[in-house]
Amino acid sequence: MLWIAIRMLTGDAQKFYGLLFGIAFSTLLITQQLTIFVNLIERGASGVFNAPEAEIWVMDPVSRTTDVKYEMPSTALDEVRSVRGVEWAVPHLRAAASVRTSTGDLEGVAIIGVDDATLIGLPRNMLEGDKNVLSRPDSVIIDDVGVTNMFADGTDPIGQRLELNDQRAVIRGVADSIPAFTSQVVLYTKYTNALNYVPGSRNRLSFVLAGVSEGQDAATVAARIEEQTGLKAETRDEFAQAGIDFIIQNTGIPTNFGITVALGFIVGVAIVGLTFSLFIRDNIKQFGALKAIGVTNSKIVRMVGAQALLVGSVGYALGVLGTAGFMYAFSAVPQFKGFYIPWQIPLVSLVAVVLILALTGWLALRSVLNTEPASVFR
Amino acid sequence: MVKPTGEAAIHARGITRDFQAGQSTIRVLHGIDTEIRAGEMTFVVGESGSGKTTLISIMCGILWPTDGEVKVFGNDIYSLSDSDLVNFRLQNIGFIFQQYNLIPSIDVAANAAVPLIAQGMPIDKARARAKVLLDKLNIGDQADKLPNQLSGGQQQRVAIARALVHEPRLVVCDEPTAALDASSGRRVMDLLREVAVAPDRACIIVTHDNRIFDLADRILVLEDGRVTHDGTDMPHDH
Numbered sequence: 001m002l003w004i005a006i007r008m009l010t011g012d013a014q015k016f017y018g019l020l021f022g023i024a025f026s027t028l029l030i031t032q033q034l035t036i037f038v039n040l041i042e043r044g045a046s047g048v049f050n051a052p053e054a055e056i057w058v059m060d061p062v063s064r065t066t067d068v069k070y071e072m073p074s075t076a077l078d079e080v081r082s083v084r085g086v087e088w089a090v091p092h093l094r095a096a097a098s099v100r101t102s103t104g105d106l107e108g109v110a111i112i113g114v115d116d117a118t119l120i121g122l123p124r125n126m127l128e129g130d131k132n133v134l135s136r137p138d139s140v141i142i143d144d145v146g147v148t149n150m151f152a153d154g155t156d157p158i159g160q161r162l163e164l165n166d167q168r169a170v171i172r173g174v175a176d177s178i179p180a181f182t183s184q185v186v187l188y189t190k191y192t193n194a195l196n197y198v199p200g201s202r203n204r205l206s207f208v209l210a211g212v213s214e215g216q217d218a219a220t221v222a223a224r225i226e227e228q229t230g231l232k233a234e235t236r237d238e239f240a241q242a243g244i245d246f247i248i249q250n251t252g253i254p255t256n257f258g259i260t261v262a263l264g265f266i267v268g269v270a271i272v273g274l275t276f277s278l279f280i281r282d283n284i285k286q287f288g289a290l291k292a293i294g295v296t297n298s299k300i301v302r303m304v305g306a307q308a309l310l311v312g313s314v315g316y317a318l319g320v321l322g323t324a325g326f327m328y329a330f331s332a333v334p335q336f337k338g339f340y341i342p343w344q345i346p347l348v349s350l351v352a353v354v355l356i357l358a359l360t361g362w363l364a365l366r367s368v369l370n371t372e373p374a375s376v377f378r
Numbered sequence: 379m380v381k382p383t384g385e386a387a388i389h390a391r392g393i394t395r396d397f398q399a400g401q402s403t404i405r406v407l408h409g410i411d412t413e414i415r416a417g418e419m420t421f422v423v424g425e426s427g428s429g430k431t432t433l434i435s436i437m438c439g440i441l442w443p444t445d446g447e448v449k450v451f452g453n454d455i456y457s458l459s460d461s462d463l464v465n466f467r468l469q470n471i472g473f474i475f476q477q478y479n480l481i482p483s484i485d486v487a488a489n490a491a492v493p494l495i496a497q498g499m500p501i502d503k504a505r506a507r508a509k510v511l512l513d514k515l516n517i518g519d520q521a522d523k524l525p526n527q528l529s530g531g532q533q534q535r536v537a538i539a540r541a542l543v544h545e546p547r548l549v550v551c552d553e554p555t556a557a558l559d560a561s562s563g564r565r566v567m568d569l570l571r572e573v574a575v576a577p578d579r580a581c582i583i584v585t586h587d588n589r590i591f592d593l594a595d596r597i598l599v600l601e602d603g604r605v606t607h608d609g610t611d612m613p614h615d616h
């Protein structure tokens with residue numbers, strides 16, 4: 001009977017493809033939007049991810065994220081270094097600046113000053129040039145999104161001169177980094193160099209990045225730093241989460257994506273529900289005949305279940321493949337750089353598909369189950 | 379004509395059926411007592427609204443009587459559980475509907491094999507069995523086509539094959555020729571008589587079609603929910 005059920009469904013090409021489209025469309029919309037959402041809000045933590053060596057971020061108690069921060073006096077560095085369990089601690093400067101390009105455009109950039117000696121604070125990998133180029137005077141390393149934002153296609157950024165807050169800077173390398181939430185251009189330079197670029201008051205130290213000694217737990221050491229220095233110390237994971245939470249709380253992004261995801265679900269219910277009901281209605285005589293001939297209601301439920309399963313699995317697969325295809329197609333676009341589909345998201349859309357089919361299948365089934373076998377003679 | 383064996387295939391006693399029409403209750407069948415015998419083709423005739431469809435629906439186990447008892451081959455069918463009754467129909471009854479009700483997306487052989495498939499027989503075996511019957515009905519060469527590629531008369535022959543493929547002991551047909559023109563209706567009925575009537579099988583046909591009355595072994599006339607004639611011929615006033 002299941003064979004008959006499947007043939008009934010696939011034999012009606014128009015409705016079969018309608019159902020597939022409905023499921024695939026919902027899956028695509030939900031999966032794709034959730035994927036972009038998750039990747040986008042994770043950009044709120046890009047500053048943390050781009051400094052992979054730091055196990056603990058130490059900051060002024062009012063600082064919240066890599067970008068929402070209040071500077072500390074430079075003495076904070078030595079205080080952190082003196083805490084037991086801290087293996088190393090380095091200064092980290094983050095500041096906004098404006099840069100005038102050779103073509104005269106003004107662009108807002110983020111300046112990141114990394115430790116002079118260890119270069120801790122730089123992204124792990126370089127796309128062009130070597131990290132040590134920073135030892136040359138006036139050197140900056142630009143991030144790859146910055147290259148596309150600041151230079152015309154095909155322009156080699158290496159050797160380009162910039163006016164950074166009215167001071168000379170030369171790009172000598174390109175870092176392989178995760179773009180900031182705002183896709184703002186990021187320039188890395190040595191800490192002491194950064195102090196020159198950023199006009200400053202007394203306190204210029206944005207963060208102290210620290211590593212813990214062998215056998216020490218980052219959370220414990222962070223707690224000890226807080227207790228001993230009165231500063232705020234967060235582990236890498238905590239601080240990354242803080243960056244994400246900040247985006248969630250301070251932008252309309254979750255609402256916007258939430259609305260789109262809900263729309264995907266509703267459109268799915270509408271398309272699939274309508275098509276399923278039409279399909280059942282068109283075949284109600286056949287179902288009635290089957291019931292009269294001697295097919296039990298539970299077998300009918302299984303038949304419709306098989307139809308839903310077929311539509312669901314094929315439609316879902318198409319939707320997820322579509323999302324993967326979309327991500328692949330856009331992977332070269334810097335704003336989508338590093339986007340991935342977390343495994344939880346296909347699971348969420350699977351649940352949505354199951355819900356859509358359970359809801360619409362149940363609605364469609366009711367009319368079949370309520371059909372009296374005697375109605376076939378009318 | 380096949381000699382009636384006299385064995386009662388269906389015993390109907392005091393069959394009453396009411397329908398609810400808004401506030402009021404309409405009695406469509408008024409305590410019908412009758413027997414349908416195996417080996418015979420029994421026609422149920424009567425004016426529109428006289429209760430023919432209601433009566434045969436009750437006799438074949440798809441419509442509960444308001445009152446009365448129906449025994450089909452000795453089984454009091456309305457005392458069976460729901461699922462036992464469904465299964466009883468699957469094993470013992472063949473149906474032919476006015477509108478054929480074939481499944482459009484499976485081929486003719488599979489359509490004819492539906493009762494066997496529903497009984498759990500593998501598709502290939504069931505189709506092979508159905509093909510034998512389709513051959514008998516002169517549409518064996520259409521076995522691999524879809525129903526809508528056939529004429530109405532051919533589709534009704536597929537429906538006949540479906541009604542007989544599982545060798546049921548009771549075959550019920552409601553207006554099997556109503557959707558057909560006169561000559562194909564006649565051909566279909568001739569074939570039905572040939573293949574459906576058997577010593578141990580009862581066959582009930584509801585019809586308006588007086589051109590085929592000569593094929594009946596027995597004719598029941600219903601008027602306003604009562605049997606007013608029961609004989610081998612039509613009464614003269616009809």
Ligand SMILES: Nc1ncnc2c1ncn2[C@@H]1O[C@H](COP(=O)(O)OP(=O)(O)OP(=O)(O)O)[C@@H](O)[C@H]1O
Pocket residue numbers: 397398399406424425426427428429430431432433
């Ligand atoms: N499900 C139902 N609900 C309400 N009334 C019904 C129902 N089924 C049948 N009736 C009524 O019962 C009466 C007999 O109907 P039935 O279908 O048995 O007549 P029939 O002799 O088969 O007529 P026809 O030749 O037009 O098919 C009619 O008045 C009809 O309106």
Ligand SMILES: [Mg+2]
Pocket residue numbers: 377430431432552
């Ligand atoms: Mg009728």
